[in-house]
Amino acid sequence: MLLEGENMGRILLFNQVPIDVISKKDLIGKIILWAEAKKKKMVVYMNAYGVVEYSKNQKYANVVKNADIVYPDGWGPVFASRFFKDKLTERVNVGDFIDELLADINSKRLGIYLVGCESATNEKTLEAIKKRYPKIKVCGGDHGFFNQKEEQEIVEKIKKTRPRIVLVGMSVPKQEYFIARNFPSLPPAVYMGVGGVFYYISGLKKRAPRLMRKYGFEWLYRLLQEPKRLWRRYTLGNLNFTYLFIKSLVGKAKQFFFASS
Secondary structure (H helix, E strand, C coil): CCEEECCCEEEECCCCEEEEEHHHHHHHHHHHHHHHCCCCEEEEEEHHHHHHHHHHHHHHHHHHHCCCCEEEECCCHHHHHHCCCCCCHHHHCCCHHHHHHHHHHHCCCCCEEECCCCEEEEEEHHHHHHHCCCCEEEEEEEEECCCCCHHHHHHHHHHHCCCCCCEEECCCCHHHHHHHHHHCCCCCCCCCCCCEEEEEEECCCCCHHHHHHHHHHHHHHHHHHHHHHHHHHHHHHHHHHHHHHHHHHHHHHHHHHHHHC
């Protein structure tokens, strides 16, 4: 099923999960356009883990449904969509486009705020941005392990500094919950979930080799890097995604059979 979004098509993967058919170039363009116009927008991503979470977590599903853009961050949804009528044209991974996005933010002299990761990682990321993109107005940053009181303090700091783009680097669905929970009281800006990308900006972690990324094996590289933390996500999670994929294929086959009979 294909829905109409803002200048884009929005498919429903497995007739359930909304994902926008959007290119890396168009995504960056929209983020910058909204930021310059002081629009208040929510941008989230979808990968295999997110699809599984969406299928079982109504709270997360409701947040995703209300996002202004849901971009296809992982190969799983892109590959699966090729077996159905409505297809995703490309994988739009935040690790692949973050440097380009920051370069455009730099050229426009926009302000950003970072929320997520440990304090040391957040600070190192801010330092790297200041060094490589000196025209970016760094409005501030906070770690992602906050209590309720600290969360309100973060919101107040964002209100005070009024960045144009807020990058939220936490796990799914924590980053989406943070954005959605505070969205009504936050000032106009583009609020964007970016997962673990702060580790790559700061240089604390390396990405998978280009060939592994190209052919959909970045998850394996990450699993080998952090097996203790990621084994459940990339084994059970991938199995659950495969189940949803096969279930949807079977449903498609049944529809075809009954329509033909």
